[in-house]
Amino acid sequence: MRVTVDPDKCCGAGQCVLVAPEVFDQRDEDGIVVLLDAAPPADRHEAVREAAAICPAAAIEVDA
Amino acid sequence: MTTTSAEAPQPLPVQPPPGCPFDPPEGLGRLRLEEPLSRISLPDGSRAWLATRYADVRAILGDRRFSSDTTSPGYPRSGMTGGAPVDGAARGFIRMDPPDHTRLRRMVTRDFMVKRVEALRPTLQRITDELCDAMAATDPAEHPVDLVEALALPLPSLAISLLLGVPYDDHELFQRLTGTLLSREKSEEERRTARAELVAYLDALVRAKRERPGDDILSRLATEQQDAGELGHEDVVAFAALLLIAGHETTANMIGLSALTLMLDPETAGRLRDDPSLIRGATEELLRFHSIIRNGPRRAATEDVEVGGRLIRAGEGVVVAVPAANRDGATFEDPDRLDVCRPNAQHHVAFGYGIHQCLGQALARAELQVVIGTLLRLFPTMRPAVPLDEIPFRTDMAIHGCHALPVTW
Numbered sequence: 001m002r003v004t005v006d007p008d009k010c011c012g013a014g015q016c017v018l019v020a021p022e023v024f025d026q027r028d029e030d031g032i033v034v035l036l037d038a039a040p041p042a043d044r045h046e047a048v049r050e051a052a053a054i055c056p057a058a059a060i061e062v063d064a
Numbered sequence: 065m066t067t068t069s070a071e072a073p074q075p076l077p078v079q080p081p082p083g084c085p086f087d088p089p090e091g092l093g094r095l096r097l098e099e100p101l102s103r104i105s106l107p108d109g110s111r112a113w114l115a116t117r118y119a120d121v122r123a124i125l126g127d128r129r130f131s132s133d134t135t136s137p138g139y140p141r142s143g144m145t146g147g148a149p150v151d152g153a154a155r156g157f158i159r160m161d162p163p164d165h166t167r168l169r170r171m172v173t174r175d176f177m178v179k180r181v182e183a184l185r186p187t188l189q190r191i192t193d194e195l196c197d198a199m200a201a202t203d204p205a206e207h208p209v210d211l212v213e214a215l216a217l218p219l220p221s222l223a224i225s226l227l228l229g230v231p232y233d234d235h236e237l238f239q240r241l242t243g244t245l246l247s248r249e250k251s252e253e254e255r256r257t258a259r260a261e262l263v264a265y266l267d268a269l270v271r272a273k274r275e276r277p278g279d280d281i282l283s284r285l286a287t288e289q290q291d292a293g294e295l296g297h298e299d300v301v302a303f304a305a306l307l308l309i310a311g312h313e314t315t316a317n318m319i320g321l322s323a324l325t326l327m328l329d330p331e332t333a334g335r336l337r338d339d340p341s342l343i344r345g346a347t348e349e350l351l352r353f354h355s356i357i358r359n360g361p362r363r364a365a366t367e368d369v370e371v372g373g374r375l376i377r378a379g380e381g382v383v384v385a386v387p388a389a390n391r392d393g394a395t396f397e398d399p400d401r402l403d404v405c406r407p408n409a410q411h412h413v414a415f416g417y418g419i420h421q422c423l424g425q426a427l428a429r430a431e432l433q434v435v436i437g438t439l440l441r442l443f444p445t446m447r448p449a450v451p452l453d454e455i456p457f458r459t460d461m462a463i464h465g466c467h468a469l470p471v472t473w
């Protein structure tokens with residue numbers, strides 16, 4: 001799985017951080033998404049897909 | 065306006081069916097089935113679209129061709145509460161579009177981000193414990209306690225006051241004013257006066273912060289941003305008004321309704337008490353189930369956009385029905401059942417969707433989780449002190465909840 005985030009789209013709602021804290025975080029200076037792990041292990045795929053599904057700004061893309 | 069039907073369309077449904085205070089406003093369910101994008105008439109006689117299906121609500125709120133700017137042509141302003149019909153910077157970024165919305169929201173996003181809120185959790189717990197201790201010290205057999213006054217309102221009020229740097233001693237003033245602002249039964253005139261009073265209060269407060277800054281959001285905005293020339297004094301006052309109004313009645317009402325729901329459902333309460341790890345999911349389900357925002361969100365189409373098979377034309381207004389979307393059976397199985405283990409509860413749109421999705425959602429969630437856990441632990445026998453039909457529900461307000469919640473234990 002490849003994950004990408006688009007910080008320009010992100011509105012910092014933090015839903016991704018709640019769902020997959022090992023993969024997403026928020027920048028200290030402005031609260032915008034930071035990707036911690038662009039190729040997360042299999043046991044995190046479901047959480048990452050959930051994060052992409054509920055991200056209000058469609059800022060998370062998941063490949064495969 | 066494009067559609068002209070012989071009869072004037074219905075107003076926005078706002079009242080739950082008699083005797084069913086936890087149901088969505090009556091009529092929304094039928095509309096979702098029969099006419100998911102329907103026409104409604106607003107109090108001033110103007111028309112707007114009403115979206116009731118989950119998919120359509122997400123499509124509208126997630127599409128930037130729908131404007132949040134109350135000055136956009138066709139924006140459905142009539143019947144809005146919150147003192148909305150103001151122009152200029154004073155309307156706050158909730159009623160703006162990018163790029164202004166993006167620029168302003170990003171100035172305060174970090175203050176509400178997940179890890180900031182997690183760091184605040186011990187403080188939220190301490191405030192909750194103190195409020196609960198004060199309740200426990202009274203004799204409910206003698207005087208039932210009003211849970212709204214004793215806990216549901218003070219916690220979010222204290223929390224947002226602390227973050228913003230608003231002296232809590234002034235809370236009676238701003239609680240009265242925000243109460244007026246959010247009431248559907250007050251006239252537009254009364255709401256305007258309340259808004260002016262609140263702005264005057266915050267105006268003086270922001271000036272005081274510039275003189276003697278503290279460690280809080282308003283001080284930072286008043287000094288750093290204003291000095292960097294990014295924000296004017298008026299902008300900072302608008303931030304204060306938006307965060308104060310948005311940040312306290314909403315959570316207060318969710319706390320009241322959540323506590324009441326669990327008191328009336330001892331089996332679910334017992335499950336959460338035995339396994340507090342379920343509280344997080346339960347909070348999402350309670351947000352979905354109660355969907356307290358009843359008067360919007362609202363948007364104006366800036367281009368012709370097709371949604372759910374209907375063409376919404378540029379310059380037409382849209383009202384989104386959160387309670388209907390969150391009870392849509394196409395997304396939520398057995399939608400009218402409160403299921404604290406519902407796997408997709410967090411897909412709810414109780415905080416909206418798109419770039420305006422609630423900025424304070426992590427804070428609201430943490431407050432709810434702390435209160436639910438603490439009440440279950442400290443007051444296992446808490447119950448309403450009056451029958452359900454004597455609890456005053458806020459059917460007159462833009463935010464659903466109860467005005468008072470007398471409890472005993």
Ligand code: HEM
Nearest residue numbers: 157158310311314315318361414415416420422423424428
């Ligand atoms: C359970 C409690 C809450 C609910 C149900 C709620 C609901 C909402 C909803 C539906 C919106 C979207 C409005 C739109 O799209 O036009 C919103 C926006 C907003 N909320 Fe909340 N809210 C809650 C608590 C809070 C708290 C605690 C704060 C704290 C500051 C807050 C601050 C805001 C702000 C600033 C916005 C505007 C965001 C923007 O326009 O970008 N809310 N809220």
Ligand code: SF4
Nearest residue numbers: 010011013014016055
């Ligand atoms: S859920 Fe989406 S909008 Fe929210 S912080 Fe994550 S990437 Fe940003």
